Amino acid sequence: MTNFFLPNTMPGLSPGRVWEVGIVGGGPGGLMTAYFLQKMSDVPVRVTIFEAADRLGGKIHSKRFQLASASYEAGAAELYDYSGVDEDPLRELVAELGLSIRPMGGSAVIMGGHVLSSVEDLREHLGDAAADELVAFDRMGKDWMSPREFYDADQPELAARPLEGRRFAEVLDRLRSPSTRGFIENTIHSDLATEPERTSVSYGLQNYLMNDPAYMTLYSIEGGIEGLPRELARRIRADVKLGHRATHVGRGPDGRMQICTTHDAEAREQEFDFVVVALPNNHVPSVTFRGARLADAMARHHAYYDHPAHYLRITILFSRPFWRSRVSDSFFMVDAFGGCCLYDESSRDPSEEHGVLGWLLGGEAALKKSALSDEALIAEALGSLPEMMSGGREFFLEGHVHRWVGAVNGIPGGIAQQPVDRRHQPEPVEHPDFFVVGDYLFDSTINGVLDSADYVASWLAARMAEQPTL
Numbered sequence: 348m349t350n351f352f353l354p355n356t357m358p359g360l361s362p363g364r365v366w367e368v369g370i371v372g373g374g375p376g377g378l379m380t381a382y383f384l385q386k387m388s389d390v391p392v393r394v395t396i397f398e399a400a401d402r403l404g405g406k407i408h409s410k411r412f413q414l415a416s417a418s419y420e421a422g423a424a425e426l427y428d429y430s431g432v433d434e435d436p437l438r439e440l441v442a443e444l445g446l447s448i449r450p451m452g453g454s455a456v457i458m459g460g461h462v463l464s465s466v467e468d469l470r471e472h473l474g475d476a477a478a479d480e481l482v483a484f485d486r487m488g489k490d491w492m493s494p495r496e497f498y499d500a501d502q503p504e505l506a507a508r509p510l511e512g513r514r515f516a517e518v519l520d521r522l523r524s525p526s527t528r529g530f531i532e533n534t535i536h537s538d539l540a541t542e543p544e545r546t547s548v549s550y551g552l553q554n555y556l557m558n559d560p561a562y563m564t565l566y567s568i569e570g571g572i573e574g575l576p577r578e579l580a581r582r583i584r585a586d587v588k589l590g591h592r593a594t595h596v597g598r599g600p601d602g603r604m605q606i607c608t609t610h611d612a613e614a615r616e617q618e619f620d621f622v623v624v625a626l627p628n629n630h631v632p633s634v635t636f637r638g639a640r641l642a643d644a645m646a647r648h649h650a651y652y653d654h655p656a657h658y659l660r661i662t663i664l665f666s667r668p669f670w671r672s673r674v675s676d677s678f679f680m681v682d683a684f685g686g687c688c689l690y691d692e693s694s695r696d697p698s699e700e701h702g703v704l705g706w707l708l709g710g711e712a713a714l715k716k717s718a719l720s721d722e723a724l725i726a727e728a729l730g731s732l733p734e735m736m737s738g739g740r741e742f743f744l745e746g747h748v749h750r751w752v753g754a755v756n757g758i759p760g761g762i763a764q765q766p767v768d769r770r771h772q773p774e775p776v777e778h779p780d781f782f783v784v785g786d787y788l789f790d791s792t793i794n795g796v797l798d799s800a801d802y803v804a805s806w807l808a809a810r811m812a813e814q815p816t817l
């Protein structure tokens with residue numbers, strides 16, 4: 348574990364102030380904030396990261412089975428590549444960290460016992476009306492948002508788009524063919540992590556459009572996505588305090604911002620020039636914000652982004668990848684659990700002889716099924732294999748379940764996009780030294796949390812540069 352400070356003075360600078368920055372949360376958001384700040388700052392900075400768990404990385408968690416060395420993603424499973432449209436800071440960061448990538452892709456939806464990979468497949472198995480309606484829906488989506496607009500979708504100006512503010516279900520309700528609607532829902536349900544009536548037109552259509560490579564492509568990191576937080580942590584010069592849960596944040600007795608934590612049942616407090624809370628919105632209420640204005644601002648902030656969406660992963664090791672004779676993509680969709688993505692986790696490593704399938708349940712199905720035991724869920728996953736693959740159950744070796752209830756945002760960016768400074772500074776008047784970082788402020792992805800961390804790090808670096816000495 349890297350655990351040291353930036354030097355108190357840096358060559359070429361007059362001895363002076365060492366800025367102290369406290370970051371709550373050691374997930375990608377907290378780590379990226381520390382990393383970018385280190386890169387951008389021209390003045391000495393001492394960073395402390397408080398992480399409640401005994402590991403860094405948050406919802407990026409690459410794991411291994413017991414019976415074989417095969418690996419799988421228990422949390423985030425893919426990274427989004429926008430470099431076909433414009434600059435992609437996440438791709439640049441991954442390259443800068445020396446991580447090798449592997450493209451991912453998949454176009455098949457298995458519905459009613461048929462593998463549907465093209466409009467021709469729909470025409471053959473679901474009929475002309477369903478295929479024609481899908482073509483019209485696809486055209487409407489692309490008319491509504493071009494790849495360029497998709498890239499810029501977190502800008503508040505786009506709030507004025509037609510249909511904005513409406514629920515995605517209203518768009519689906521206009522479809523005449525239940526097969527077309529079923530195809531679209533099965534395609535995007537796992538990504539949405541919520542139901543069409545609980546999300547916006549914008550987020551629903553974006554999750555449909557992202558399947559078109561003109562809008563974005565997908566990739567993973569060789570050896571596991573956890574390579575990203577691991578390499579960030581290796582490079583960050585910070586005091587990383589694992590097992591330190593932040594309980595209170597507010598202004599301390601000396602007028603600076605204070606973070607109170609518990610560690611081994613012992614309460615501690617530390618003061619900082621700046622505090623960054625890098626937590627997902629569902630963890631924001633785990634911290635008490637002191638002072639009436641900050642408490643009120645954070646309560647409003649949490650409520651504005653409080654659109655919980657749910658995931659549940661069931662990942663199974665098989666003695667062989669039996670499904671590849673039918674579908675050989677990195678993932679495919681099935682019409683179980685309201686629409687479910689099955690990742691071929693073993694496709695991430697071409698030398699892997701075992702087969703690993705990961706079911707990503709989203710929305711209501713994930714919420715309801717989370718109450719079941721691991722054994723029951725593994726049995727349900729095996730039972731949900733399409734008929735054409737059901738023989739594969741005999742190759743079962745080991746299964747694992749990871750529950751992510753409320754862990755992502757069903758309407759990222761809030762009901763209407765706010766200006767980026769307002770998103771990151773919930774109480775700028777009396778607490779200009781307090782910031783939040785989160786994927787929920789953008790699109791609920793690692794790309795989004797990177798943008799958030801980048802904004803906050805650049806503001807902090809600029810503020811410190813204005814007053815480099817005491």
Ligand SMILES: Cc1cc2nc3c(=O)[nH]c(=O)nc-3n(C[C@H](O)[C@H](O)[C@H](O)COP(=O)(O)OP(=O)(O)OC[C@H]3O[C@@H](n4cnc5c(N)ncnc54)[C@H](O)[C@@H]3O)c2cc1C
Nearest residue numbers: 372374375376399405406422423424425593658786792793
């Ligand atoms: C199942 C699943 C699949 C996903 N798939 C993808 C994907 O394919 N692609 C993608 O881009 N994104 C995906 N995401 C979203 C992605 O995981 C998030 O965008 C990313 O993890 C957000 O980083 P974060 O640092 O904001 O939050 P987190 O990753 O949640 O990290 C927050 C950290 O804060 C810590 N913490 C919480 N409370 C406290 C406290 N009081 N004090 C101190 N520490 C605390 C937590 O332990 C955690 O380590 C997925 C998410 C899930 C759940």
